[in-house]
Amino acid sequence: MVDAYPWWNERHRQLAVEAKRFADENLHRGEEVFWTKKFPTGLLREVAEKGWFGTLIPEQYGGINVGATGACIVTEELSRVCSAIANVYCITFFSGTEQLLKFGSEEQKKRWLPRIAKGTVAGVCITEPYIGSDAAAIETTARRDGDTYVLNGKKRFTTNVGIADMYLVYAKTSDKPEDRAKYRHLSAFIVEKGAAGFTVEKINELGGWFGLPNGYLDFENVKVPAENMIGNEGDGWKIMMAGLNFERTLFTAGMLGPMREAIRYAVGHAQRRIQFGQPTINAEVNQFKIADMIAGYETSRLLVYYAAYLTDLDRDAVLHATVSKLYTSETYEKILSTAIQVMGGDGWTRFYPLDAFLRDAKVNQIGAGTSEVMRMILFRQGLRALREDLKFPHRKLHETLKVPVSTFEPSKITEVNEQSVLEMFAENYMVNPGLYMSREDLKDRLENISDEQLDALLQGLETKGLVKLYRDRKGRIALARATFEGLRKAKPREAYRWFPEWMSKDFIF
Numbered sequence: 001m002v003d004a005y006p007w008w009n010e011r012h013r014q015l016a017v018e019a020k021r022f023a024d025e026n027l028h029r030g031e032e033v034f035w036t037k038k039f040p041t042g043l044l045r046e047v048a049e050k051g052w053f054g055t056l057i058p059e060q061y062g063g064i065n066v067g068a069t070g071a072c073i074v075t076e077e078l079s080r081v082c083s084a085i086a087n088v089y090c091i092t093f094f095s096g097t098e099q100l101l102k103f104g105s106e107e108q109k110k111r112w113l114p115r116i117a118k119g120t121v122a123g124v125c126i127t128e129p130y131i132g133s134d135a136a137a138i139e140t141t142a143r144r145d146g147d148t149y150v151l152n153g154k155k156r157f158t159t160n161v162g163i164a165d166m167y168l169v170y171a172k173t174s175d176k177p178e179d180r181a182k183y184r185h186l187s188a189f190i191v192e193k194g195a196a197g198f199t200v201e202k203i204n205e206l207g208g209w210f211g212l213p214n215g216y217l218d219f220e221n222v223k224v225p226a227e228n229m230i231g232n233e234g235d236g237w238k239i240m241m242a243g244l245n246f247e248r249t250l251f252t253a254g255m256l257g258p259m260r261e262a263i264r265y266a267v268g269h270a271q272r273r274i275q276f277g278q279p280t281i282n283a284e285v286n287q288f289k290i291a292d293m294i295a296g297y298e299t300s301r302l303l304v305y306y307a308a309y310l311t312d313l314d315r316d317a318v319l320h321a322t323v324s325k326l327y328t329s330e331t332y333e334k335i336l337s338t339a340i341q342v343m344g345g346d347g348w349t350r351f352y353p354l355d356a357f358l359r360d361a362k363v364n365q366i367g368a369g370t371s372e373v374m375r376m377i378l379f380r381q382g383l384r385a386l387r388e389d390l391k392f393p394h395r396k397l398h399e400t401l402k403v404p405v406s407t408f409e410p411s412k413i414t415e416v417n418e419q420s421v422l423e424m425f426a427e428n429y430m431v432n433p434g435l436y437m438s439r440e441d442l443k444d445r446l447e448n449i450s451d452e453q454l455d456a457l458l459q460g461l462e463t464k465g466l467v468k469l470y471r472d473r474k475g476r477i478a479l480a481r482a483t484f485e486g487l488r489k490a491k492p493r494e495a496y497r498w499f500p501e502w503m504s505k506d507f508i509f
Contacts, residue, residue: 005302007309011066012073015055019077022050023257030082033211034356039163040211043085047078048119053089056097061113067312068246072253072304079257083360084211086254088121091159094247095122096168096190096230103188103231103239112166112190123164125155125191125217126240133373135170135240136180140219142171142187149173149189149229151222154201161200161215167191169219170236179234186236190228197222208359244369245321249307251368252325255332256304258357259297262339265354266290269343286342293335300328318377319385326374333361394444395431402498404431412447418461419490421446425467425482426490436470436479461486 004013029043047053055070057063064070071093079086097116100109116122131137140153151171158167167190174185191198201216231239267290270281280286303324310317336358340347347354365371383390394410397403413420424445428437442454449457458480461467466486470479482490499508 005305005309008069011064012069015066015070016073016077018050019052019074022046023077023080026081030080030085031353033082033084034350034353037210039084039088039213040082043081044088044121044163045119047074047085047089051117053092053119054117056093056101057113057117061109062117063113068249068308069305069312071250072308075250075253076256076301076304079254080261081257082211082356083209083254083258086257087209087212088160088163090250090254091124092116092120092122092164093250094243095124095160095164096166097122098243098246099168099188099230099239102242103235107227108190108230115166120166121160121164123158123160123167125158125167125169127155127157129154129156129216133370136183136186136237138170138172138186140169140171142173142189142224144173144226144233145223147226148223149187149226151189151191151198151219151224153219154216155219156216157204157214158217159209159212159214161203161213161217163213165193167193167217168230170240173233173236183237184234186240187233188230188236188239189224190230191219191222191224192228195222195224206363208356208361208363210356210359245307245317246311248321248325248368249304249311249317252300252321252328253304253308255328255364256297256301258360259293259300259332259335262336262354262357263290263293263297265347265352266293266339266342269346273344273346280342280344289338289342293338296331296335300324300331303327319381322369322374322377322381325368326371326378329361329364329371332364333358336361392438392441394441397427397430410445413445414447416446416449416453416457418457418466421457421461422466422482422486422490425480426487426495429482429487430496436468436481439476439478439480442480 004016008016026043029040033040051064052074054063055066055074056068058065066073071090075086075090078089096112100112104112112120125140126135126138128139131139140151140155142149142151149171151169153171155169169189169191170186171189172185173187174180176185179185197220199218199220201218203213203215206212206214267281270286270290271279273280281290303320307317307320307324310320336354340354340358343352343354346352349355369377393406394408395404396407396411398405413424425437428435428441439454443449446454455477458467458469458477462469466483466489468481468483469477472478487496
């Protein structure tokens, strides 16, 4: 079996053994799906009988409670069999299970969690015909009518359509600008299959995910009991956002199995394929390809299970879940493509499962948040999370070498006036040529200066043409530097001159 991580407990290790055995025994059934495109209902039933739908669910509600780590272990192994079975399994967890655990009432937990633990499939309804990554702009409405809410609208790209018996639906419950501004305009509902006016509109023909129903749902005056609302009215956005990190982690775990299978096939094929009088695995170019695939898989797997570990510790996993989703989805495509290249023409035939797995590569970079959205999140959250580590280092001139060097503690300017500030800008010119000083840089150097005093001082220098200021979108002074005139006023010309020893003085003028 693949290695267990040191932080896994005995239940996780045993689950990994059982899940791998199940996958090994049913690989052929998954390959049947690649050809027939028919959903493997019997296989799903067997997964449910194992109790694996209860990995997140506490024992009192019929689950086995092995957390996000347990759910990822099962998802990774099921994804080796086929994407249809793995996705139906993992999508159920972020289509109501986790939301009920975090935000559901006790009555709701008792009502739905035991059913999920026994294998009731769920689907999540966010995306609409005109709404994708901008989920806050959802147009499907839910209007209160006594003890019910009446839903009207459409959802698309809903996975598990028809297979699922319950759907987590996000709908707009307020048009008030103040609610929209505070993201209090959406609410979350459990809508069960069979509700009047709730119908399947269309099933998509996808480029991959063979056998997995994905499509459009239509809501025409669908009456949903108010007791089916998760949390309170207006909690929809909060509930949606709270589940995204887990969703991305679990969704990403479903990429690990095909990556492992791709490496297995590439290695096995190269060991058995003779060209130019020797196995193709002896070719160094193939060895390098296989090494890169192993490195990509091991890194991806570590990212996934560390994010799951943080989730189980109830730690903020936004950064690690996002990195995991972005890196693994893009590495998946590289590994599958490389494995096919190692196998040559055989890899591109449908007689090996790599073709089917490769067809899922692009949706991995779209589902559960596009790679572009992941990068947006990483930029924002990464800068925030690494704020202290990413602080630009303070620099000064070395006393004897007269070259820029880093300094842990910048010298403080106690007598703050126009001349001392200009001299500080001059020093910055010498150690960080071409760069402005940030507001934070300035306040680190100017002792006991208030924001108001700093603004007044900088604006005065700006009026005299001695400094250049950059203001942010709110009009606040964010960056500052000396102008050429300011540099001349700060220090004499000789103070700025420096030449390395090897430079001939004959060339200096």
